[in-house]
Amino acid sequence: MQNTNKIKNYYNEKELKSFNFKSCGKNVSISRNSLIVNPEKISIGSNVRIDAFTTLIASSSINIGSFVHIGCNVYINGSESVILSNFCGLSAGVKLFTSSDDYSGDYLTNPTVPKKFNNTKKGKVVLEEFVNIGSNSVIMPFVTIKKGSAVGALSMVTKSLPSWYIYMGIPARKIKKRSKNVEKLAKSIYEKF
DSSP, X not given: OXXXXXXXXXXXXXXXXXXXXXXXXXXXXXXXXXXXXXXXXXXXXXXXXXXXXXXXXXXXXXXXXXXXXXXXXXXXXXSSOEEEOTTOEEOTTOEEESEEOOOSSSSOOSTTSOGGGOOOEEOOEEEOTTOEEOTTOEEOSSEEEXXXXXXXXXXXXXXOBOSSEEEETTTTEEEXXXXXXXXXXXXXXXXXX
């Protein structure tokens, strides 16, 4: 028996096709309470869930791998390319930015100002396989978080992070090594699909 709550709260397969995503795999659940801008620039793998009140803005491109969970109230600003690789997770309230204004006072800020008066920096964001980002963390432009790393809740990532560590804080700093057991677990799942 199907869960009728899930049917009411998430778009069905026919509705997802009507979005005209660049691509969309199987077993994709997207909350009806999410906001998606420019779906034709968004690729979604299989076994993906995007929860309520999440905003995806794809001015450039957003590529979401398979077995990815995007929690509620996540904001992804895709002014530049965003890549969320397989088995990534974004916990509730994560903010991911591919652009940032210059707050030095030498320039004006915000998108209502003509471009010649601001100094917006834009750069892609890449989360490699098995990356997890804790609740209410912020990821800034020009950041690659390498395979298997995790970022604790309420952290701010302003520079790229090496593989297989746990990071935490503002700015995020290395806390300890992370287990690679998730690779074995993922292999078991791949064998079933």
